[in-house]
Amino acid sequence: MAAPSARPPSLHTAVPAPAPLVVGDDRTVRLISLGGAHTDGLLTRIAGDIGEAVGAVEKFWGTDWDHEIVVIATDSQEQFVAQAGLAPDGNWADIAAVSVADHVDFAHRHASGQRMVFAPGAANMSAGSLRIVLTHELFHLAARADTALDAPRWLLEGVADFVARPPEPLPRDAAADTALPTDSDLDVAGPQRERGYDRAWWFARFVAESYGVDALRRLYVEACGPGHGDFDTAVRRALGTDTGELRARWAQWLTR
Template sequence: MAAAVPFDAVRESRIRPAQLVTPARSQVSASTKSITVGDRTVRLRGLGGAASDRLLSRVASTMGAAIAAVESFWGADWPHEVSVVAAGTDEEFRAAAGGGPASQWADIAAVTVVDSVDPVRRVAVGQRIVFAPGAANMSAASLRIVLTHELFHYAARVDTIADAPRWLTEGVADFVGRPPTPVPTDTLLPMTLPTDSDLDVPGAQRSLAYDRAWWFARFVADTFGPPKLRDLYLATCGIRHADMAAAGQDVLGASPAGLLTRWQQWLTH
């Protein structure tokens, strides 16, 4: 199970993704260190030598702010041990992300993976945030967004069912991680809510899909309040989840058509 964020989805403005230029196979030994942030222990494992260590040092410096952002929205009831890995090669990153063709992961900055989840007991085994080598080229602001986005996935994993609508999990993670910025004036009004398949095509289509999911999450938080966005996540993505239409009606008191209309109005104001 994996939850990823593309480079282009975390741009402060529209920029090209960081280039992933690394050796085919890592030639260095892994390094591991731990830091304490409040009452949480963060274990940092670098697979790419000095380059990975530098990236993890940057991750460590912003971890406190990322944890605070996640706790502010989600609460503090999530694992107190956090594992972060910096892949040394694109090959290592693809393997950690679940395999597949290189093009599928070419624009992905980081992914949160887990070996198994027991949502009834709220236990996740083998969970870790894995950064691609190209993440080392991101600005401080973009790295903070990516880390906070993935840390939300880490925090919410035990409360997220395997078949949850991925677009909503990504949109809420972006709401937690990304600062609000104006919606571009040339944005075409969406005729439907985003879908999971919208996230599966690398490049501009995937970037726009992440934006649409983010805008929807922001709309819900702006219109109904952040606690209602959290409630909608649990109602739609949690163990007793309903479909989006039923959850929207139960949590927000809005029909699918009404929700879409209000979202479109929000996008233009």
């Protein structure tokens, strides 16, 4: 889940952090625990997976992004909501982690205060699920300075899942809805949000398989980058087609 801008409270409750890791294209990883019985174990697991996650993001997005990666493990839902800058009255129980920044300077392609914040429930995730969440949030961090604040959230999440999730067969009811995904699909916690994320992921897979992985990256830049135009224009520029043809091919892909 991407949260483009948020100002957290002070991290004065953090326990002493281990020495930073250096992974990938000379990137420094700082692991910060906010205390509790499970945060150290979670950060140890993240440390073991971060190199692979960096490699996956670099393979899709390139290497021109932040060289400092901050990971915060929280011990309570209250800590998670505060550190992530989420609305206190929101329903975030099904969110395992977010990637946030204090400020983004799009003119200079620089994001300050970037970090990935993990909810306490992330400690209970399977090894595979944790790797997916870590890589997903790392993509948001990598793309932050190239992602407009008003970018379509469904495409942000779909591309992040494309980078993070291994392909798997579509469910039998995938073609029950052949409309393009929308941001509203992600608004309601529970099964609707889960399905919304899946459909956004399927769409990214569809674009990569039908037009190429480079075309999917171009679509992200055209549809989500600072100063982006409307989605129809982004589709024409990135994919060389119109949204009518795109929707038809998308529906066909879902029913294959």
